[in-house]
Structures are given as structure tokens and as C-alpha cells.
Amino acid sequence: MLGPAVVPEIIDPTDAEKETELAVLSAVAHGNGPSGLTVVQAALAALGRLDQAHAMVYFQVIWNGLREPMRQALEALVMERQIEGEATFPPSLQRLIDRGIREGELKGMREGRLEGKRDTLLRLLARAGIALTEDESARIQACTDVATLDRWIENVLGAKTAAEVLS
Template sequence: MPGSSHEAMHRIFQKDPALLTRALQGVLRIPFPEPRDFAAMNVDLTEIEPVERRVDTLLRAETDEGTYLLVVESQGKPDERKRGSWPYYLSYLYEKYRCEPVLIVVTQSSATARWAAEPIHFGVRGCPSLTVRPFVLGPDNVPVIADEREAERDVPLAVLSAMTHGRGPQAAAILESLAAALRTIDADSAAVFVQFVDSCLADRRAQQMWRDLMTAIQYFWRHPLAEQVREEGREEGREEGRLEDRVEMTLNILEWRGIQIPDSVRERVRACTDLNQLELWAQRAVHVTDAGDLFADDRS
């Protein structure tokens, strides 16, 4: 229990609340604003009913300099409630684990990134008692990886690039490079990355391009997301058969890559009734630099 000295040191301010203001202003030189009124409040901060609070991802990192707790929050848009919950998370985690907590916010929006990067200050303006400075990953600082070799060197970073830049003007080049890089890693990991990217592509056209690219990679069709894509196609009332799907996929990939399609190429692709041939052309469409190269090894 607190001793008498402890009690006296804080109860004096209950007796004369204005003394606290004078102490802040005159002793500590803190520009605390002049109060209009004071009200005593319950000092018990215990939560009678537990409040569920969850972070998106929490990782424990052991380093030579000590242990860190990495708190990762995905943020779609500004939410002023987070200005209160984020400091709570960090304080709670430090009190519970006695490890340094680090807050990282990930967003696809430049506006949200700017909002999230603003320091959170609690206390007197200009002299806060608590300041939280989130680290933000977003379109303005995550690198654009639109080169196949660069994507292969760091596939997870290429995935993050696709997730944060998926709505930007370079989306097609980013997705194309990532699709090629996914061939260099194990199928299980690639399938997980496929889902991450698919779920982050808010632009419908970019998402369809991604799914078309993944259709051309055979391992994708062994993953549950493939059945989801096919089911969505059925729900949307698509009546075209597998042949028509492959025709459109081949032409769409070329168009999204910015490759000009001569009428002769378009007509030949549309006239094909060999499913295996169309699937081969769809795979070639990911890499060719000229539409005519679709037929490079099967000239007739």
C-alpha cells in the first residue's frame, strides 16, 4: 500500500487542483493551457469487462541489441481511433513482455501513409508526455519492382511491391515481373504469395490481369484460389467455354503488357480450337516482345 508520503504528494492536488496548473506553468515551464474547470475522476483504470484488442501481426525479433516486438498494422484509410489504440498496444506490450515494441503500418494509399506517419502526441502541446512515431510502408517508399531479375532476387519484396503499387500506373509491369519470379520458388510459397497479391488488388482490371497471369502458371490451378476464381466466373454468369477463356486470356495479357496485336494475330488466336495450343500461347504471352512470337515454334 502507498505510504503517507506517497499519499500526500498527490492528494495535495486534489485539495487545490489549480496548484497543479501553476506547477506545470511556473516550475516546469510547460505551456499548459489555463483550465476552465476541474473534475475529480475515478482513479481505478481497471477494465471491469475485458475489451478485445488485437493487432494485425505480432512478431518477436531477437537481435544482438536485444529483443524487439514488431507490431504490423494494415491500414486501408485514416481511422482516428487508431491514434488511441496504437499507443495502447505499444504500452501494453512493453509492460507485459519488457521488450521494445515497434509499430509498422502498411498501406496502399499515399494519403493514408501520410496520415499514419504523423506522430501521435499525448499531453501538453509542444511538450508531450508520450509520443508514438509509427513507421509506415506505402506507395511512397516501397520500391517499384518491375524488372524480372530484380523480382527474382527478392520475391517477398516484389510481392510487397505488387501489394502496395497494385493500383498504380506500373501495375502491369510489376505483376508481370512477379509472375515470372514466382516460377523460381517452391510452389507452396508461391501459392500463398498469389493469394496475398490477389486480395490486395483493388483495381478490377489489375486483379483480372493477375489472375490471367496466374492461370498461365500451372501450379496456380492446384491451389484453392483457382477454384475460387472459377467459381466466381460461374457466379457471374459466364457462358464462354474453356476455349474462349484461353483466347481472351492470351489477348488480354498482350494488351495489358502494351504489345500491339496485329489483326492477323488476333484472328489466328480467335480461330484456334486446340485447348493445349491456346494454353501454350497464353504462357508465351507473358514473355514475348512481339505478338507474332506467340507462333514462333509452331509455324504452319
């Protein structure tokens, strides 16, 4: 079985460049651990020597394997080095990182917007005295469509039951 116990922790960029694919696996396996940022930086440095198509795929694999705290730490490091004028990564890789950060920000904004709408709907239902079953509550929490949530919010006005709201 492939996992952190069998994948070496590659923290040296020179080693990462020699074994780029292993460095990518190392970043996925150890990127959220205590040495995560160092492991990820080594892997990203190795991606700089690849063509853009391969670098993009590997970057996306690494990015998808990172949990939010490590993504934020990587974003902060990249921004800090940009402010200080240091070249963190080769230009093509820097563009990939910037794109990943933007996509992450957009995803975060979308999730925040959905969460706000869910909260608004739940507060309106509570104020209207409309009780929810466990299934109805789960349905609201699982909804990822803004238009549906907007429709349900509008349905609260004049509704007597949750079934009327969630129709």
C-alpha cells in the first residue's frame, strides 16, 4: 500500500530534481505533515525543469493533496517572497502557482457564498417556526447550487412547511 510510511520525505530541491515524480509523491504524502512546506517547496522547485503541461499536471496533483492550512502557508510564502522581490520559482511555475492560488481563492469565495446562503435559509426557517427533519437539514447542507438556495430562501415567505420551502 502506498502511503507516508513507504514514500520518502524529499526536502532537498536537488534530490527532488533528480526524482521529480518521487518528489511529487512525497509532497502528496508528506505535504500536510510537520515538514510539509519544505517538502512541497522541494517538489515545486523540481517542477520548474519540466515542460509546462507536465508541470501543470503535477502542480495540480500536489495542490489537490494539500489541506487548507498548508495551502494557506504556501500562498503566504509565495506572496511574502513576491513582496520581497525574491524569485521563488521559475516564471512558468510561478504562473501555475499564482493560478492555483487564484482558483483556490475563487473556490473559497464560492464556498463562503454558499455557506452564507445556507445560514440565511436556516435562520429564516427558524424565524418562520418551520421545523426541519434530519433529511431536510442534510439536503440544505448538501446543496451546492446558488440558484436553488435562492429559490428556497424566497419560498420561505408564506410557507408553512419545509416541504413547501424545498419544492
